[in-house]
Amino acid sequence: MLASSLSQLSFHIPVTPQLLLIILAxxxxxxxxxxxxxxxxxxxxxxxxxxxxxxxxFYFTGSFIIIGFxxxxxxxxxxxTI
Amino acid sequence: MIEIDKNEQILRVVRKHxxxxxxxxxxxxxxxLFPVILFFAxxxxxxxxxxxxxxxxxxxxAFFLFAWFLIVWVIGWxxxxxxxxxxxxxxxxxxxxxxxxxxxxRVSSSFRIDRIQNTTIHQHGIIQTLLGFGTxxxxxxxxxxxxxxxxIADPYDLKKFLNDLHDKAIEKSQLVHLxxxxxxxxxxxxxxxxxxxxx
Numbered sequence: 273m274l275a276s277s278l279s280q281l282s283f284h285i286p287v288t289p290q291l292l293l294i295i296l297a298x299x300x301x302x303x304x305x306x307x308x309x310x311x312x313x314x315x316x317x318x319x320x321x322x323x324x325x326x327x328x329x330f331y332f333t334g335s336f337i338i339i340g341f342x343x344x345x346x347x348x349x350x351x352x353t354i
Numbered sequence: 355m356i357e358i359d360k361n362e363q364i365l366r367v368v369r370k371h372x373x374x375x376x377x378x379x380x381x382x383x384x385x386x387l388f389p390v391i392l393f394f395a396x397x398x399x400x401x402x403x404x405x406x407x408x409x410x411x412x413x414x415x416a417f418f419l420f421a422w423f424l425i426v427w428v429i430g431w432x433x434x435x436x437x438x439x440x441x442x443x444x445x446x447x448x449x450x451x452x453x454x455x456x457x458x459x460r461v462s463s464s465f466r467i468d469r470i471q472n473t474t475i476h477q478h479g480i481i482q483t484l485l486g487f488g489t490x491x492x493x494x495x496x497x498x499x500x501x502x503x504x505x506i507a508d509p510y511d512l513k514k515f516l517n518d519l520h521d522k523a524i525e526k527s528q529l530v531h532l533x534x535x536x537x538x539x540x541x542x543x544x545x546x547x548x549x550x551x552x553x
Contacts, residue, residue, distance in 0.1 A: 284406040287414055296417075299424055306428055309457055310435055317356060317439050317452070317460075319367050327438075331431055338424045345417040352410035 289350040296346050300339060307335075356452070357464065358445060366515060368442040371487035371507040378433040385426045389419050432457060442490075442503045444516065447523075449492065451501050463501060468523035469494040473516055475509045492516070 311328070318324045358364065396402065407414055439454035449470075453461040470492055477488035488509045492501040506512060 283404065285404055286406045286408065288408050292414065292417055295421060299421055303424065303428065310431060313435055313439060313454075313457065317454070319356065319364060319441070319443065323438075327434075334427055335424075338420055338427055341420045342417055342424065345413050345420065349409040349413035349417060352413055353408045 289346070289353055292346045292349055296342055299342070303335065303339070307331075356443065356450060357462070358443075358450070359447075362445045362447055364443060364445050365519070366444040366512075368444070368503075368506055368508075368512055370437060370440055370505040371485060373481065373485055373487065374505045375433075375437045378430075378437065382426060382430045382433070385429065386423070389422055442506065442512075444512075444519070446519075449501070449516070451503050465492070465494050465501065466523075467516070467519050468527055469496070470516065470520050471495050473513050475513055477509070486510075 310331070314324045314327060402411075436454050436456065439452065439460075441450075441452050443450040443452070444467075448464045448466050450462065450464045455461070472491075472493035474491040474493070475488050476491070477483055482488050486509075487505055487507050489502060489504045490506050490509045490512060492503075494501065
């Protein structure tokens with residue numbers, strides 16, 4: 273019942289590849305700003321250099337994996353529209 | 355930047371017990387599992403009827419899933435940084451208590467070890483007692499507030515360490531005070547000694 277009433281609405285959000293790219297760009301920009309802030313904290317307030325290096329390694333590895341998957345699925349979505 | 359002098363040596367860095375971070379981990383776990391709950395909830399609330407996909411739905415869903423994971427990842431590192439930078443540093447001269455609240459609020463205070471007058475440890479409840487963590491309060495000379503550091507790991511060991519350092523600092527300062535009058539007396543007596551020698 274709810275599904276049918278929702279489908280009857282004339283309001284639709286078009287999920288286009290452009291929308292995905294905009295979201296991806298915004299998230300990467302926000303991630304970049306956040307990385308600058310968090311790296312500043314580690315650099316200035318950390319007591320041991322080795323710990324900072326380990327944290328940076330895990331942070332960047334995880335971030336690149338997640339962003340990589342986002343880019344991959346955005347690309348696959350784009351190719352599926354063609 | 356931690357305001358430690360170049361010739362000051364860090365002797366111990368004490369953080370909060372890992373149990374404190376466990377609460378944050380549960381929040382993160384719930385956030386990671388949120389899309390699964392959402393997936394089942396969408397069966398009852400068909401939001402997809404409002405969305406108009408121009409490509410493969412699975413790819414779009416996977417994209418949004420990883421976008422959510424990126425947000426959770428960033429929140430997780432903020433939690434870790436708050437935990438990691440909340441620290442108590444003991445140097446050979448002073449004790450620093452640093453409290454990181456979020457990313458843009460930081461409270462840092464320090465006091466000399468020889469100013470410590472009383473060290474108190476509070477442990478409440480079965481978890482704190484069994485896992486060995488608690489709150490340490492350091493009372494210093496003067497009318498200032500006590501320095502309180504909560505959920506510190508192994509507080510009794512820290513108390514013993516601080517007491518030993520405090521004793522050494524007091525002994526050192528007493529030796530300095532004792533050596534001063536001797537030199538003053540020697541200086542004051544030296545003219546009369548010379549007069550006696552001449553006489």
